[in-house]
Amino acid sequence: MTKSPYEISQLTGIDSEAAADLFFRAREALKKDNQISELWEMATAIEKQRLDAKKFTTGAEAIDNMLLGGIETDAITEVYGEFGAGKSQLSHTFAVSVQLPEDKKGLSKDGEDVRVAWIDTENTFRPERIRAIAIRFGLDPDKVMSNIKVARVHNTVEQMDALEQIEKVIKSENIKLIVVDSAIGLFRGEYIGRGNLSNRQGAISRFVHLGEKIAMAYHLAVIYTNQVQSDPSQMFGDPTKSVGGRVVEHTSTYRIYLKKSGKFRVAVMKDSPHHPDGECVYGVTEGGVVDKVLKEAEIKEAEKVKKAAKKDIEEEVEL
Numbered sequence: 001m002t003k004s005p006y007e008i009s010q011l012t013g014i015d016s017e018a019a020a021d022l023f024f025r026a027r028e029a030l031k032k033d034n035q036i037s038e039l040w041e042m043a044t045a046i047e048k049q050r051l052d053a054k055k056f057t058t059g060a061e062a063i064d065n066m067l068l069g070g071i072e073t074d075a076i077t078e079v080y081g082e083f084g085a086g087k088s089q090l091s092h093t094f095a096v097s098v099q100l101p102e103d104k105k106g107l108s109k110d111g112e113d114v115r116v117a118w119i120d121t122e123n124t125f126r127p128e129r130i131r132a133i134a135i136r137f138g139l140d141p142d143k144v145m146s147n148i149k150v151a152r153v154h155n156t157v158e159q160m161d162a163l164e165q166i167e168k169v170i171k172s173e174n175i176k177l178i179v180v181d182s183a184i185g186l187f188r189g190e191y192i193g194r195g196n197l198s199n200r201q202g203a204i205s206r207f208v209h210l211g212e213k214i215a216m217a218y219h220l221a222v223i224y225t226n227q228v229q230s231d232p233s234q235m236f237g238d239p240t241k242s243v244g245g246r247v248v249e250h251t252s253t254y255r256i257y258l259k260k261s262g263k264f265r266v267a268v269m270k271d272s273p274h275h276p277d278g279e280c281v282y283g284v285t286e287g288g289v290v291d292k293v294l295k296e297a298e299i300k301e302a303e304k305v306k307k308a309a310k311k312d313i314e315e316e317v318e319l
């Protein structure tokens with residue numbers, strides 16, 4: 001149900017009418033099975049799906065509060081920022097915190113195993129970070145590790161394939177979180193130059209939209225990380241190099257911008273349909289993402305970093 005008639009037609013070679021027919025038949029079957037709703041539904045039903053969405057902790061109460069509770073299922077959260085900003089550290093923390101029991105702000109209900117699928121496009125997944133973060137949360141590191149599946153992908157075709165493969169086992173394996181770190185790095189590397197821009201956008205769009213459909217259909221959380229350059233003049237050479245972020249931006253339900261400056265790390269909430277924009281200071285330790293208590297003398301300096309982060313966002317050109 002996550003393939004459009006157009007995609008079915010492209011993949012199988014059958015004509016578009018037959019593909020549309022297949023699509024509608026699949027829709028009917030899933031409706032009978034109560035797996036999807038009618039196309040037209042009451043506003044209250046949509047409200048219910050939003051209320052049924054679950055949230056799990058980011059590890060820092062300040063970020064949780066900014067997100068009105070934590071990372072949400074049935075949604076895509078884009079974590080973006082510069083090199084070293086903390087995107088992968090947040091992702092590692094989420095891969096552990098989602099496994100916490102519900103009463104500790106995780107998604108595990110009645111002791112069931114909650115699983116995570118991690119698509120690693122830059123070889124930055126680190127088991128030792130997972131183990132250290134598990135210990136911080138009081139979870140068994142072996143158990144936490146055994147609940148995480150990793151696909152190390154090397155090109156955009158493998159990346160798409162990894163998402164398509166995981167879709168088939170989401171239900172049976174109780175996957176509640178999919179992390180893609182980074183979501184568009186490989187696309188930037190493969191589709192080089194101005195002449196390839198629209199192909200790049202198209203390919204990114206297919207990938208991020210599949211993630212969106214999966215998040216909604218299976219009621220899980222999707223995290224996309226995205227490396228951006230806050231100062232476009234620093235992108236020496238090819239100015240089209242980083243283009244592609246906009247597609248992710250438009251697909252993401254929530255966007256968290258991360259900035260590191262001096263000894264402060266700031267997270268800013270951007271463009272959410274119902275959250276007031278907010279920003280907060282947090283820390284990264286051996287145990288993952290944590291709250292940072294500011295000393296009196298640090299408050300002013302931290303405020304400056306928050307302001308700088310908000311300015312980055314305002315000045316965001318094409319990412």
Ligand SMILES: Nc1ncnc2c1ncn2[C@@H]1O[C@H](COP(=O)(O)OP(=O)(O)OP(=O)(O)O)[C@@H](O)[C@H]1O
Nearest residue numbers: 081082083084085086087088089090227284285286
């Ligand atoms: N064990 C640890 N304890 C404390 N801080 C750590 C630890 N491991 C990593 N960090 C911090 O996290 C930073 C790296 O952050 P991270 O890898 O999340 O960046 P990123 O945003 O993913 O960058 P990139 O765009 O290059 O992927 C390090 O510079 C360090 O400050």
Ligand SMILES: [Mg+2]
Nearest residue numbers: 087088124181
């Ligand atoms: Mg990273």
